[in-house]
Amino acid sequence: MKRESKAVKVRNIQIGGGAPVSIQSMTKTDTTDVDGTIKQIEEMQKAGCEIVRIAVPDDDAAAALVKIRKLTDVPIVADIHFHYKLALKALDAGIDKLRLNPGNIGSIDRVREVVRATEAKGVPIRIGVNGGSLEKDLLQKYGTATPEAMVESGMRHVRILEDLNFDNIVISLKASDVNRMVEAYRLMATKVNYPLHLGVTEAGTPFGGTIKSAMGLGILLHEGIGDTIRVSLAAEPHEEVRVGWEILKSLELRKRGVTVVACPTCGRLDVDNFVEIVTEVERRLAHVEEPLHLSIMGCAVNGPGEAHDSQLGITFGRQVGMIFKDGVPMRKVAGADIVEEFVKEVEILRQEGKNAKSIAEVKPLVQIT
Ligand code: SF4
The missing domain is CATH 3.30.413.10 (Sulfite Reductase Hemoprotein, domain 1)
Structure with a gap:
């Protein structure tokens, strides 16, 4: 049975709340290469990509986002690490979702500023925990990036947002180890009703990575856990999208092509x-x-x-x-x-x-x- 989750809107795509599991991927171009990025987005859309994530590592990328936004209607997620000002700029550019961990952007005043701007735009935030970059104190407490450690990290970020009365949240708990990510998502699914973004991170080459992703995502989706998916491969993003569709089609969760x-x-x-x-x-x-x-x-x-x-x-x-x-x-x-x-x-x-x-x-x- 499908796990019940809160509905979150990313432009014209609903994640959670009973919506079909959506497919997303991430551009691999330099974001400042606007033409190249748009071309890649179009290829991804042709393959059935419904939400596109774009890295925003610096001011130039944020400036490029303004141009990219004008050239495509696809729901865009801005991927931000550490820099709250880049989040504000991305929001001004008209993006539809932020991928940002509030615990990583400094003082609570900065978090508040981002959350208020996000609220004003009606844009959700994805908290993205990655087994490879857990907080030091959690690694000390658990010895390594265990599923419990990943969930505790995720819950810290969740509480920061909830304390600011913000609940337009999506969560991911990615690891390159299939068993670990499966356990982490299962555990998180018992704790919150926010929609879950599934992924096996750094899954690898198309052959091995496809198998790992199909295993990790397939197990969880079969249990009714997961509202949106991203397959990560060392390959072109439209290949990731193709694999994502095959996973959903093989479980008869979506139909396409x-x-x-x-x-x-x-x-x-x-x-x-x-x-x-x-x-x-x-x-x-x-x-x-x-x-x-x-x-x-x-x-x-x-x-x-x-x-x-x-x-x-x-x-x-x-x-x-x-x-x-x-x-x-x-x-x-x-x-x-x-x-x-x-x-x-x-x-x-x-x-x-x-x-x-x-x-x-x-x-x-x-x-x-
Ligand atoms: S369909 Fe015929 S050729 Fe194909 S695997 Fe079956 S028996 Fe062999």
Whole structure:
């Protein structure tokens, strides 16, 4: 069951309060490179990014934020560390959310000034605890960045804001260790009802990082914990967004774009370049936003069954692909032409508007492979 959380508004996106789990990511350009940053934001949006975080390390970045704000409507989170004046400048630039730890910006007067300005703009604050940068006294108390230490750190920041009657809060408790972040979020979920931003920080390269993120985020989301997610990879941000969507789609929490069921292949495979075909179909259909369920299967053992539960499917036999539509065989196409012809059928289907058969309606099959 989904954990109940307070609703927080980030421009046109609601986080928590029963809203769908949103996907966010962070630009990796130098923020002062306005054109480059806008280009990256557009790529992220194309991949389905709903909230974009931008680092604001200095005055030049804050000045660039003013220009960036004018060039995009995407909900923007300004990422601030230590400098309260940069937070004030970012708010003036028209950002939609602050990522800032109030305990790290100095005197309570400074915190109050930021909180009042934030309140005036109706903008939430995300408290972002990171296992790698915990307060020294907590590291001494707990020996290391344990889940309890991370939660205690988070609660300190929460109390600073609550003491100023500010509760427009989102919390993250990121660690690069999956077990640790899972425990930290579980613990925090028992203490507050603020929405939780999930992430495995510094997850790594696309291969390992995707697995770590899918594990950490997947466990929590499956337990109903988590209101917005960010996948962190040593890769372009739109890749992070793609992975985020796959995590949400695989748990049937959101629907977007093409889902291709493809068999792992085995000794019965009836076509030569199966992996290339599947990869090319996915690449050619990456622009599709509406949910479409497709299947590509290497032989007739499971092909017709999967095709039955797909809007369009291919089953191979003797180097020839049979295209199925809603489970009914349509036509045979030679392996060399299958990508082109299948993509054509998908585009026809989209035009027909026959994509109402949702992923949620598709029941998993028992595989014999
Ligand atoms: S559908 Fe199953 S049996 Fe047929 S090639 Fe793919 S993995 Fe092998």
